[in-house]
Amino acid sequence: MITFGPLTSRRLGYSLGVNHIPAKYCSYDCIYCQVGPTKPLTIKRQIFYDTQTIQTEIEQKLLEVKQQGKTVDAITFVPDGEPCLDQKLGEHLQALKPLGIKLAVITNATFLMFPEVREALFSADWVSVKVDSVNERIWHKINRPYGRLNMEHVLDGITAFSKEFLGDLVTETMLVQEINDDGQMLKQTAKFISSLKVKCAYISVPNRPPMEAWVHPPDAKRLTAAYHVFRKKIDSVEILGLVEPKPFVGSSGIREVLLSTAAVHPLDQQTVQSMLDEAGVGWDVVDRLLSDGDLKKAVYMNNVFFLTNLTKRR
Numbered sequence: 001m002i003t004f005g006p007l008t009s010r011r012l013g014y015s016l017g018v019n020h021i022p023a024k025y026c027s028y029d030c031i032y033c034q035v036g037p038t039k040p041l042t043i044k045r046q047i048f049y050d051t052q053t054i055q056t057e058i059e060q061k062l063l064e065v066k067q068q069g070k071t072v073d074a075i076t077f078v079p080d081g082e083p084c085l086d087q088k089l090g091e092h093l094q095a096l097k098p099l100g101i102k103l104a105v106i107t108n109a110t111f112l113m114f115p116e117v118r119e120a121l122f123s124a125d126w127v128s129v130k131v132d133s134v135n136e137r138i139w140h141k142i143n144r145p146y147g148r149l150n151m152e153h154v155l156d157g158i159t160a161f162s163k164e165f166l167g168d169l170v171t172e173t174m175l176v177q178e179i180n181d182d183g184q185m186l187k188q189t190a191k192f193i194s195s196l197k198v199k200c201a202y203i204s205v206p207n208r209p210p211m212e213a214w215v216h217p218p219d220a221k222r223l224t225a226a227y228h229v230f231r232k233k234i235d236s237v238e239i240l241g242l243v244e245p246k247p248f249v250g251s252s253g254i255r256e257v258l259l260s261t262a263a264v265h266p267l268d269q270q271t272v273q274s275m276l277d278e279a280g281v282g283w284d285v286v287d288r289l290l291s292d293g294d295l296k297k298a299v300y301m302n303n304v305f306f307l308t309n310l311t312k313r314r
């Protein structure tokens with residue numbers, strides 16, 4: 001399945017996810033990534049799915065959601081990889097425009113240095129760009145970019161996009177304890193974000209099993225301090241909530257819904273329980289996915305999470 005959810009998101013409302021990149025093509029290999037190791041680490045833009053396939057699946061899902069008396073607020077391109085690696089992203093967005101639903105893209109921003117990528121994103125209504133650090137050493141440490149990428153070029157691309165884009169631009173900064181949560185460093189990050197035309201600067205923390213087990217969120221004191229550093233320079237700042245959204249189960253089959261959702265959003269035990277309840281099935285479905293190797297279990301901060309085994313889906 002290319003779509004997952006919809007899930008309720010604080011930023012976008014009831015949002016239908018689009019996973020249009022095979023796991024896990026990305027130009028970064030972030031230490032906190034919740035969907036596992038990047039493979040391949042690449043900057044080669046490619047064609048993955050044709051627009052018609054994506055459009056048909058989205059329209060079917062929208063119909064299914066409507067039949068259950070619900071309305072989707074946004075269609076969000078948030079794959080288990082970097083969405084701008086898809087050469088057809090602009091075409092997909094344009095094809096979906098007539099639906100009249102907000103189109104959102106969550107990108108790591110590495111491709112915004114290319115005018116054709118910025119132009120492709122002009123068809124979106126809302127774009128979130130990753131700005132974890134503007135310190136080159138820390139950028140390498142936290143985002144582990146593809147070798148030939150240059151941080152200044154990435155930041156210049158974000159600046160250019162901010163000047164040209166007419167929709168809502170937001171930033172997302174993931175704070176990792178003792179990596180990018182130092183006050184001085186945060187001031188530099190906030191200074192860069194304040195130079196952009198952003199609707200909101202979001203701060204997030206790792207709350208699902210990260211790529212590297214030693215990654216931890218900053219403590220509450222540091223997080224509050226980070227918020228205030230940002231607020232001094234940026235008008236609108238929000239810390240993203242830690243509340244786990246409950247995905248729409250629908251009629252696609254609980255097995256596929258669990259796998260397509262956990263490929264992008266690892267699910268905690270409580271969320272899985274509520275999905276099983278909605279589908280009217282028991283934990284034997286999950287046990288079978290685990291024993292077949294389709295699903296994996298991980299523990300992070302004393303919580304059990306279920307993740308799709310992406311190596312099996314490649």
Ligand code: SF4
Nearest residue numbers: 026028029030033108
């Ligand atoms: S967090 Fe996003 S940008 Fe970073 S490696 Fe994972 S998919 Fe790529």
